[in-house]
Amino acid sequence: MLEIKDLYVSYGMMEVLHGISVDVQDKELVSIIGPNGAGKTTLIKTVMGLVKPTSGQILYNGEDITNIPAYKRAGMGIGYVPEGRRVFGKLTVEENLQMGAYELKDKAQIAKNIEMVYGIFPRLGERAKQLASTMSGGEQQMLAIGRALMLNPQMLLIDEVSMGLMPIMVNTCFEVIKKLNDEGITVLVVEQNANKALKIADRGYVLETGNIVLSDTAENMRKDDTVQKAYLGG
Amino acid sequence: MFTQQLMNALAIGSVYALTAMGATLIYGILGILDIANAGAYLIGAYLGWYIYYATGSIVLAFVLSMVAVGVLGILIQKFIYSPILAKPNTLSIIPLVAAVGLFTMSSDLVRLICGPYSLSYNFDFGVTSIRIGSVVLVPAWILIFALTAVLLLILWFILNKTKLGLAWRATANDTEIAKVCGVNTSNAMALSYILGYGFAAAAGIMVGILYNSITPALGEVPSYKMLAIIVLGGLGNPLGTVLAGLIIGFTEVFLSAYTSIPIPKDAIAFVVLIIMLLVKPEGLLGQKNKV
Numbered sequence: 001m002l003e004i005k006d007l008y009v010s011y012g013m014m015e016v017l018h019g020i021s022v023d024v025q026d027k028e029l030v031s032i033i034g035p036n037g038a039g040k041t042t043l044i045k046t047v048m049g050l051v052k053p054t055s056g057q058i059l060y061n062g063e064d065i066t067n068i069p070a071y072k073r074a075g076m077g078i079g080y081v082p083e084g085r086r087v088f089g090k091l092t093v094e095e096n097l098q099m100g101a102y103e104l105k106d107k108a109q110i111a112k113n114i115e116m117v118y119g120i121f122p123r124l125g126e127r128a129k130q131l132a133s134t135m136s137g138g139e140q141q142m143l144a145i146g147r148a149l150m151l152n153p154q155m156l157l158i159d160e161v162s163m164g165l166m167p168i169m170v171n172t173c174f175e176v177i178k179k180l181n182d183e184g185i186t187v188l189v190v191e192q193n194a195n196k197a198l199k200i201a202d203r204g205y206v207l208e209t210g211n212i213v214l215s216d217t218a219e220n221m222r223k224d225d226t227v228q229k230a231y232l233g234g
Numbered sequence: 235m236f237t238q239q240l241m242n243a244l245a246i247g248s249v250y251a252l253t254a255m256g257a258t259l260i261y262g263i264l265g266i267l268d269i270a271n272a273g274a275y276l277i278g279a280y281l282g283w284y285i286y287y288a289t290g291s292i293v294l295a296f297v298l299s300m301v302a303v304g305v306l307g308i309l310i311q312k313f314i315y316s317p318i319l320a321k322p323n324t325l326s327i328i329p330l331v332a333a334v335g336l337f338t339m340s341s342d343l344v345r346l347i348c349g350p351y352s353l354s355y356n357f358d359f360g361v362t363s364i365r366i367g368s369v370v371l372v373p374a375w376i377l378i379f380a381l382t383a384v385l386l387l388i389l390w391f392i393l394n395k396t397k398l399g400l401a402w403r404a405t406a407n408d409t410e411i412a413k414v415c416g417v418n419t420s421n422a423m424a425l426s427y428i429l430g431y432g433f434a435a436a437a438g439i440m441v442g443i444l445y446n447s448i449t450p451a452l453g454e455v456p457s458y459k460m461l462a463i464i465v466l467g468g469l470g471n472p473l474g475t476v477l478a479g480l481i482i483g484f485t486e487v488f489l490s491a492y493t494s495i496p497i498p499k500d501a502i503a504f505v506v507l508i509i510m511l512l513v514k515p516e517g518l519l520g521q522k523n524k525v
Contacts, residue, residue: 074416102416
């Protein structure tokens with residue numbers, strides 16, 4: 001479904017991704033793990049069109065999207081949950097969800113999708129008219145996921161969902177991600193919390209200083225000595 | 235006397251709010267202080283003058299001048315600010331310097347084309363004054379107040395009740411994520427410019443009507459007073475700007491009418507600003523932490 005081919009990305013003079021290739025099959029849940037600063041967020045941003053690669057290709061459903069501007073990618077079926085949540089703090093919960101459905105013209109459909117998100121996260125329904133900035137980190141993370149679901153995406157890109165959350169919220173978020181995947185949404189997770197990320201994944205990649213150093217099924221990775229030492233705490 | 239001062243303060247406050255609104259909308263979405271807005275105000279006033287004396291219509295003077303200056307705003311955004319901001323790691327001083335340059339250029343262009351003298355701005359309203367009981371109302375005040383109210387209501391409606399406005403607010407909040415949601419953010423920026431420069435043009439004409447004359451130096455005082463107003467309002471907050479404009483207008487009118495403080499009228503805005511910043515540094519309606 002998503003194919004990243006030999007991707008190079010630089011910020012100014014500094015190259016941060018040195019020829020990355022990652023592929024995600026239809027209905028798969030793939031996790032990319034790696035330490036802070038490895039280039040995980042850059043990789044996701046490049047897929048979303050927020051960072052321009054210096055070379056390489058991004059194929060989505062076989063179509064080359066490398067040079068399509070970010071705002072035209074929204075309607076293609078990729079939902080994005082950014083690092084640090086980045087909900088629109090000055091908009092209400094409901095307005096945030098409306099922004100997630102910006103590409104939709106049909107008001108009834110938008111209302112239906114908002115109800116669907118409230119069904120997944122009842123908390124958001126209770127806070128519909130509240131400004132997003134006044135909510136807790138966990139609630140904001142739910143909103144960020146909800147916003148990404150507003151266009152009924154085929155695929156979700158999820159960047160550091162566990163960052164800055166209480167352990168109980170981290171578990172809730174991973175459960176929701178797993179459930180969405182079971183319902184047929186393809187998911188690519190980028191995560192420092194390797195333990196959780198590999199537990200729910202079908203396959204995994206390890207990204208270190210801009211290179212993919214390992215890729216395998218999630219099960220094998222959990223058993224792998226070096227992965228255990230470096231990322232799973234022994 | 236008091237009612238007279240009140241109407242005068244409302245008219246001046248309205249003009250201030252409208253003048254600063256352009257800079258507010260632009261700061262809100264691009265994060266730059268566009269001093270050149272005061273140039274839009276100047277050019278708007280002159281265009282309004284020429285259109286009025288060519289057609290005899292106050293309505294046409296407002297509409298055509300606002301549209302022309304709004305289009306000028308879009309051109310300035312597309313060809314000057316966007317290329318500057320597109321460069322990686324642009325220091326925020328660079329667009330500011332460009333804005334100062336644009337403003338200076340607009341003042342000098344007006345001076346070269348229209349002459350360095352003042353033009354008399356005698357718009358004919360049909361009546362010179364309206365008397366209600368003991369209160370005498372100047373038609374210009376009513377026009378200014380009513381027109382500002384209409385323009386600000388239109389702005390409020392666009393920002394809060396339309397999809398375009400939602401996209402604008404989202405873009406002002408987080409441009410990158412708005413883009414990912416499918417907003418063509420350069421259109422949201424263009425909206426800021428067409429409204430912002432159009433409003434500034436209307437404010438320019440209003441000031442011409444209010445003081446009966448315009449000169450090429452018309453934009454100088456607003457170019458810095460505008461800053462006091464948008465900072466007072468909480469940088470980039472449209473409602474705060476309206477409040478701040480009215481507060482400054484009222485303070486100026488009432489302080490000079492009822493007290494004999496020795497500071498010049500145009501300095502009052504800054505005294506208010508300094509007091510405000512000491513008490514509430516984030517401005518009237520600013521948020522402490524940007525989310």
